[in-house]
Amino acid sequence: MAPHRGPASRGPVRNEVNRLKHTISALVKNRPRVLTRIAGLFARRGFNIDSLTVSTTENPNSSRMTIVVDADDATLAQICKQLSKLHDVQRVIDHTGEALVEREICLVKLRPPRERRSEVLQLVDVFRGDVVDIGGDVLTVQVVGGPTKVDAFVSTMQEFGIVEMVRTGKVVLTRGTQAT
Amino acid sequence: MSMTTMRGADAVVRVLQEEGVDTVFGIPGGQMIPIYDALYDTPIRNVLVRHEQGAAHMADGFARASGRVGVCMATSGPGALNLVTGLCNAMMDSIPMVAITGQVTRPAIGRDSFQEADTTGVTIPVTKHNYLVKDEAELADTLREAFYLAATGRPGPVLVDIPGDVARAQVPFNERCIECLDAYEEPLRPVPEDIERAAEMINAAERPLLYIGGGVISANASDLLTELSDKCNLAVVHTLMGKGGFPESRELSMGMPGMHGMAYASHALHECDLMVVIGARFDDRVTGDLSRFSPGTKVIHIDIDAAEIGKVREAHVPIICDARVALEALLPLCRERGRTAWEEHLLQEKQRLPLTYTWDNTGMPPQFVVQKLYEVTQGEAIVTTEVGQNQMWAAQYYKIDRPRHFLSSSGLGTMGFGFPAAIGAQFARPEALVVDIAGDGSIQMNIQEMATAMDFGLPVKICILNNGYLGMVRQWQDLFFDKRYSGVELSARPDWVKLAEAYGAVGFSTDDPEQVVPIMERALEVTDRPVIMDFRVSREENVFPFIPAGQGVENMMLEPPRQ
Numbered sequence: 252m253a254p255h256r257g258p259a260s261r262g263p264v265r266n267e268v269n270r271l272k273h274t275i276s277a278l279v280k281n282r283p284r285v286l287t288r289i290a291g292l293f294a295r296r297g298f299n300i301d302s303l304t305v306s307t308t309e310n311p312n313s314s315r316m317t318i319v320v321d322a323d324d325a326t327l328a329q330i331c332k333q334l335s336k337l338h339d340v341q342r343v344i345d346h347t348g349e350a351l352v353e354r355e356i357c358l359v360k361l362r363p364p365r366e367r368r369s370e371v372l373q374l375v376d377v378f379r380g381d382v383v384d385i386g387g388d389v390l391t392v393q394v395v396g397g398p399t400k401v402d403a404f405v406s407t408m409q410e411f412g413i414v415e416m417v418r419t420g421k422v423v424l425t426r427g428t429q430a431t
Numbered sequence: 432m433s434m435t436t437m438r439g440a441d442a443v444v445r446v447l448q449e450e451g452v453d454t455v456f457g458i459p460g461g462q463m464i465p466i467y468d469a470l471y472d473t474p475i476r477n478v479l480v481r482h483e484q485g486a487a488h489m490a491d492g493f494a495r496a497s498g499r500v501g502v503c504m505a506t507s508g509p510g511a512l513n514l515v516t517g518l519c520n521a522m523m524d525s526i527p528m529v530a531i532t533g534q535v536t537r538p539a540i541g542r543d544s545f546q547e548a549d550t551t552g553v554t555i556p557v558t559k560h561n562y563l564v565k566d567e568a569e570l571a572d573t574l575r576e577a578f579y580l581a582a583t584g585r586p587g588p589v590l591v592d593i594p595g596d597v598a599r600a601q602v603p604f605n606e607r608c609i610e611c612l613d614a615y616e617e618p619l620r621p622v623p624e625d626i627e628r629a630a631e632m633i634n635a636a637e638r639p640l641l642y643i644g645g646g647v648i649s650a651n652a653s654d655l656l657t658e659l660s661d662k663c664n665l666a667v668v669h670t671l672m673g674k675g676g677f678p679e680s681r682e683l684s685m686g687m688p689g690m691h692g693m694a695y696a697s698h699a700l701h702e703c704d705l706m707v708v709i710g711a712r713f714d715d716r717v718t719g720d721l722s723r724f725s726p727g728t729k730v731i732h733i734d735i736d737a738a739e740i741g742k743v744r745e746a747h748v749p750i751i752c753d754a755r756v757a758l759e760a761l762l763p764l765c766r767e768r769g770r771t772a773w774e775e776h777l778l779q780e781k782q783r784l785p786l787t788y789t790w791d792n793t794g795m796p797p798q799f800v801v802q803k804l805y806e807v808t809q810g811e812a813i814v815t816t817e818v819g820q821n822q823m824w825a826a827q828y829y830k831i832d833r834p835r836h837f838l839s840s841s842g843l844g845t846m847g848f849g850f851p852a853a854i855g856a857q858f859a860r861p862e863a864l865v866v867d868i869a870g871d872g873s874i875q876m877n878i879q880e881m882a883t884a885m886d887f888g889l890p891v892k893i894c895i896l897n898n899g900y901l902g903m904v905r906q907w908q909d910l911f912f913d914k915r916y917s918g919v920e921l922s923a924r925p926d927w928v929k930l931a932e933a934y935g936a937v938g939f940s941t942d943d944p945e946q947v948v949p950i951m952e953r954a955l956e957v958t959d960r961p962v963i964m965d966f967r968v969s970r971e972e973n974v975f976p977f978i979p980a981g982q983g984v985e986n987m988m989l990e991p992p993r994q
Contacts, residue, residue, distance in 0.1 A: 283563070284551065291555050325741065332738035338560040338580065338614060 253335040255343035272301060273327050274351070274423055276431050277316040277334055278308070278342040285339045289316065292337065298322065298330050302355075302420030313341060315431070317422045350426040353397040357405065358383070360414040361390045371411055378404045389414060397421075434605050439570050440465035440598040443531065444473055446574040449607050452502050454478060454493065454858050456486035460506025461546060462533025462595035478858065478887065481879035483510050485851040487517020487530065488877065492855030494526050495838040496813055496863075498651060500581050501526070501855065506533040508546030511592070512553065516845060518588045519557035523842025524672060525645060527586035529577050530558075536596035537565060550592045559587030564594065567602040575607060576614045584616070585736040586649055619735065619752040621760050629707070629731045629748045630764030633663065636705035636729075638773045640685075641665050645672030645841070646710015646734060650754035653677065653834040656709065659758060663768040666777050668696045670711050671826055671841040679830040680810070685777060689717040691823040694784040694976045694989060699777055701725050701984045709733045710754045713743035714842070715980070723983030733757045786827050787975075787990070794969035795944045797821070797896040801828035801868065804894055807951040812864045812892075813856050815839065817849040817873030819903035821896045823974045825868040847876025853891045854884050864892070864955070871897040871965075872921055881934040884961040892954050893963045898970045899924050906973045910992070927965035936960050942967035 279285045286305060293300050301319040308315045320330055327345060334343045363371045371390065375382060380394035394404045398421055405416065425431045437445070443466050447455070454476040459467040470477050480486040483505040490501030501521075505511045511532040521528045535544040551563045560580050562573050570593070577589040609615060633639055647656050653676050660667055660683055667677040668685045677684055688696035700706065700717075706728055711717075718724040721743065732739070732746035733754055740749040750757050788798040801824045804812075814829050816822040816839040831837040838856060840848035853867040867874075874895055884891050896902075901919040908916050931938030937957050939950040947966065954962040977988045 283565075284555070287552065288555055295556055329738065329742060332740075336736070336738055 253337075253340045253342055255331050255335045255345070271321075273320050273322060274346040274353070274421065275318045275320060275331065275334070276344045276346065276423065277318065277340055279314050279316055280339045280341060281312050281314050282339050285314070288337055288339060289334065292333055293330075296329070296333060298326065302418075304420045304422050306422065317420070319421055344425075344431060346423060346425070349429070351423045352426055353421055353423045354395060355398060355401055355421045356419045357394050357401045357416065359392050359394070359405065359408055359416045361392060361408060361411050362388050362414050363390070363411040367411065371408075374407055378407075380404065434603055436601045437604050438465065438469065438598075439567055439593070439600050439602045440469035442571045442602050442604050443574060443593065443598070444469040444475070445604065446571055446578075447475060447502065448473065449575070450500065450578045452500070455502045455504055456480055456489040456493070456855065457504030458483055458486065458506065458510055459504075460510050460533060462535060462598070463504060463506040463510075465595065465598035466504070466531065466533070466593070476858070478883065480851070480883050482877065483513030484517055484847065485854075485877050485880040485883065487514045487528070488520065488845075488848050488851035489855035489858070489880075490528050490530075491517060491521045491526050491848075492815060492838050492852030493859045494521075494528055494855075495852070496835050496856035497859035498649075498835065499527075499859070500578055501528045502531065503528065504531045506546065507535050507550070507595075508548045511550040512548055514590075515553060515557060516843075518554055518590065520840050520843045520845045520848060521588040522557050522559065524840070525586050525649060526588065527581040528588040529574075529581050530588060530590040531574075532590060532592045533598070534563065534592045534594040537594045538596075540594065551590070554590050557588070558590050559585075561590040561592065563592045564597050567597045567600045570597060570602050571604050572612060575609070576612045579609060579612055580614050583618075618756070621750050621752045621757050623760075625748055625750050626757070626760045627764060629750060630761055632705055632729060632731060632748065633665075633707060633761075634766045634768070637771070638702060638704040639663075639665055640699055640703035640706050641667040641677075642670075642700065642706045642708045642711055643667060643673040643676045644670040644709070644711025645676075646754045647673055647676035648710075648834040650710065650735075650756075651834070652709075652753075652755035652758050655755060655758035655762060659762055659765060662762070663765050664770045664774055665707070666699060666774055668700055670714065670717055671839055673711060674826060674837040674839075675831040675834045678832040680832050682778065683774065685781065687826055689714075690719070690978050690980070691827070691974050691976065692717075693786060693827070694987060695777065695780040697976070697978065697984045697987060698780055698784070703728055705729045705731070707731045707733070708746075709757070710735075712739045718743070719978050720981055720983045723985075784989070788972070791969075793971065795942060795947070795966065797898070797966070797968040797972055798824050798828055799944060800894065800896060800947055800966045800968060801825055803947045804866065804868070804951060805829045807948055807955070808864060808866065812836070812866045813838065813853075813860060815849040815853040815856060815865065815867045817867070817869045818844045818846045819870050819873060819901065820898075820906065820972075820974050821868050821870040821873065821902075823903075824896065827974075829868070846873040848873075850874060850891070850893060851877050851880050853893075854880055854889055857889045857891050858887075866892040866894055869893055869895045870902060871895050871899065871924070872901045878930075881931070881936060881961060885934050885936060888959045889961060890958045891961045893961065895927060895963065895965050897924070897927070897965050897967050898972070900970060902972075903974070905971070909971065909973065910977075911979070927963050931961070931963040934961075937962045938965065939963070940965035940967065
């Protein structure tokens with residue numbers, strides 16, 4: 252069984268139902284079907300995934316999955332323990348309460364009325380976003396940041412009429428020397 | 432490290448021999464021909480079954496009866512898919528098994544080739560782990576790792592899918608080195624402080640109770656468990672999987688609690704102030720409604736699987752390791768303790784609430800048949816069961832005093848398990864008396880394995896409690912659905928004597944209580960072929976006690992409701 256760290260490893264706290272979004276990092280072997288195994292585990296045990304990203308790491312034999320789950324404390328503990336049991340999972344970290352660098356990329360296509368274009372550009376600037384494409388009357392804007400910032404950006408842009416939107420889902424690393 | 436090369440199929444068989452495998456259960460097919468060819472030259476007993484599900488259950492029964500890893504084989508596509516139920520069965524009951532399946536050749540994978548199925552995809556949720564061997568260089572170590580994973584930690588089934596061209600290729604064969612395997616891990620050790628706390632709680636408890644499951648048996652810890660019970664006068668309840676983990680004929684065995692458990696066992700669990708849970712997982716068939724399950728009771732939970740701790744019930748002291756290792760550590764710290772008012776109370780309850788059944792004019796009670804089987808076999812048999820009423824009556828009326836003598840599909844509830852499991856057990860324990868307690872529904876789900884038993888002259892006894900119904904479902908329809916018997920009557924009732932004889936086996940049939948013991952005695956005399964004993968029993972007998980699903984111990988029915 253793979254080691255895991257974080258509040259969930261201390262066991263469930265049944266009397267503190269604390270349903271929140273939690274971020275989990277799973278370092279997994281770069282093996283065929285590893286995503287199927289993990290997705291299947293979530294589906295089979297009825298755990299909810301909010302977002303899931305898979306990426307390469309500094310080690311070509313491992314991938315890192317960053318999984319955001321919507322779970323109470325007991326469920327979170329089960330998720331971490333069940334993940335740790337998978338043979339292809341090397342390490343599981345529940346990041347609850349940890350200092351993290353969190354980032355995601357959001358692309359938004361907007362079709363603002365011509366007279367409000369400059370207002371949009373100003374707001375994009377406030378969020379340190381970039382216009383990455385213009386085609387016809389459609390602007391495609393990219394913004395990078397933590398989920399709160401991206402949420403705020405999306406809700407600000409809503410009044411200009413979002414045509415299409417995509418978010419990568421969050422990736423995280425723990426701050427400082429602590430390994431993720 | 433010395434390295435040789437050999438045909439992939441020969442490497443597979445070499446690893447089987449390294450692992451001490453002497454029996455494999457399966458059916459070949461196109462992609463398995465090379466592996467079956469390699470088996471031909473070895474002393475490994477190659478058991479040709481008649482349906483792959485039978486092979487999986489035989490490997491399972493072999494593992495349960497022996498404690499060794501059971502091995503089954505099937506070819507690509509339909510063969511492999513027929514193993515799925517058996518794999519899931521082993522997964523739910525934590526049984527060590529390795530399944531070796533053929534796969535279409537590597538270039539043919541993904542092209543909907545003849546007899547191609549995504550075996551590793553299908554079996555992810557029903558195996559502890561699985562492998563598709565795409566690189567022939569990894570074949571030997573992959574198979575070694577499969578055996579290692581199946582048997583260590585929480586045991587379970589592991590599948591290795593081998594493309595036909597890998598089996599035919601020349602592959603490197605390195606020396607066996609278990610510590611070098613990628614999956615290798617040091618065994619878990621308990622935290623000494625947790626052991627101390629657990630011992631203090633046991634020493635201080637007023638109403639302690641041991642609640643044991645299959646983990647005690649798979650850890651071969653029954654002797655230590657019995658020692659603990661003896662030293663501290665602790666009463667024991669067992670799950671279906673834990674049956675035989677503590678000798679049931681002992682006074683302090685309180686039997687099986689739960690849905691169809693003994694009333695006194697369920698009461699004991701409800702009333703204790705400390706439960707020491709060893710290798711059990713608070714299954715819903717034991718707990719019923721969780722909010723009403725033994726409220727306020729302190730819990731020491733010993734399990735090798737950390738994920739079981741707190742999955743269902745919070746543990747005050749979790750101990751995550753093998754049951755034997757935990758008991759070794761715990762035993763010296765637990766103080767000798769005499770019988771107290773609590774144990775006296777439990778023994779009185781056992782007297783007050785015995786299992787009962789009644790004779791009426793509807794025919795022979797099935798419970799009577801199981802009782803007589805217990806007497807005639809002197810409680811010495813390895814008992815396998817099918818699933819449903821037969822399984823519960825077997826659990827209630829056939830007391831088991833030794834581990835690995837009661838083999839039942841407990842988690843998955845697989846009808847059709849008992850007979851092939853009995854065949855597997857008979858291969859593992861040729862000298863033992865093996866009896867499958869069956870229903871006439873379940874036995875028909877893998878009856879084709881009569882031919883396998885005949886091939887090897889196995890004297891497996893099948894004791895059918897024949898009521899012409901899918902009895903457990905009929906019971907629920909009787910009690911909760913106004914006797915609307917929908918889809919449960921097995922109208923065509925085969926002549927079981929003729930069926931046995933058609934295979935060359937021996938058959939008996941009766942509905943006469945006087946004939947039960949003589950038939951059993953004659954059956955025991957048969958030593959070279961299977962025997963079917965068809966006991967036509969009262970058709971609408973129900974299993975009691977009965978705590979309906981999702982209810983509490985106070986809702987227990989001890990006998991049929993008055994009409």
